[in-house]
Amino acid sequence: xxxxxxxxxxxxxxxxxxxxxxxxxxxxxxxxxxxxxxxxxxxxxxxxxxxxxxxxxxxxxxxxxxxxxxxxxxxxxxxxxxxxxxxxxxxxxxxxxxxxxxxxxxxxxxxxxxxxxxxxxxxxxxxxxxxxxxxxxxxxxxxxxxxxxxxxxxxxxxxxxxxxxxxx
Numbered sequence: 532x533x534x535x536x537x538x539x540x541x542x543x544x545x546x547x548x549x550x551x552x553x554x555x556x557x558x559x560x561x562x563x564x565x566x567x568x569x570x571x572x573x574x575x576x577x578x579x580x581x582x583x584x585x586x587x588x589x590x591x592x593x594x595x596x597x598x599x600x601x602x603x604x605x606x607x608x609x610x611x612x613x614x615x616x617x618x619x620x621x622x623x624x625x626x627x628x629x630x631x632x633x634x635x636x637x638x639x640x641x642x643x644x645x646x647x648x649x650x651x652x653x654x655x656x657x658x659x660x661x662x663x664x665x666x667x668x669x670x671x672x673x674x675x676x677x678x679x680x681x682x683x684x685x686x687x688x689x690x691x692x693x694x695x696x697x698x699x
Contacts, residue, residue: 566617567627567656570677572610572666577673579681583611586646590635594642603643606634610670611649613656614678616685624688625678627659628696630666663696671697 569583573590580588586596590609597603610630617626629652633644655662663671675697679686686694 567613567615567653570612570614570674572612572670572673574607575669575673577612577670577677579677586649590637591633591642594635594637594640596633596642596644596646598643598645600634600643603634603636603639603641605639606636606641606643609633609635610666611652612666612674613653615656615659617659622684622688623682624685624690625693626689627656627661628674628693629653629656629660629662630664630670632665661693661696668699671699 568579569581569588570577571580571583571588571590580590582588583591588611610632612628612630614625615627616623618624631644631649631652633642635642652662666674678697
């Protein structure tokens with residue numbers, strides 16, 4: 532199959548959008564991942580790990596993932612949390628947070644996750660939704676502590692619903 536675009540049609544392309552570039556026209560601002568960061572919560576410790584954007588976080592490296600949970604019977608639960616930062620004229624704040632589960636057996640180099648769930652939760656965070664089902668109180672406390680330490684002003688300006696969800 533040849534990759535020839537009919538004449539008169541605009542070429543559809545994946546735009547890489549960042550704060551430095553000023554894109555205008557067709558497809559402008561289609562996907563902007565500059566305002567979302569992945570946080571890994573592993574054994575009660577939350578860290579920002581940008582590698583998780585491409586499934587290459589520290590805990591995911593060298594792991595063969597399966598969609599079958601039974602393939603990882605002795606794994607430990609690890610969370611990828613997508614944190615979106617929003618901006619208003621008053622300043623920035625944590626706008627959307629979603630959590631995705633995965634199980635990892637480091638010894639066996641096997642893991643379980645549903646990639647579609649991770650992508651859908653990333654999309655939900657970008658849409659400023661709050662989805663923290665499954666996160667225990669220890670994980671919520673670790674995430675809250677990380678977000679507060681990362682930027683106290685953003686935390687203070689965040690919606691009360693978000694603060695309450697992380698205080699449960």
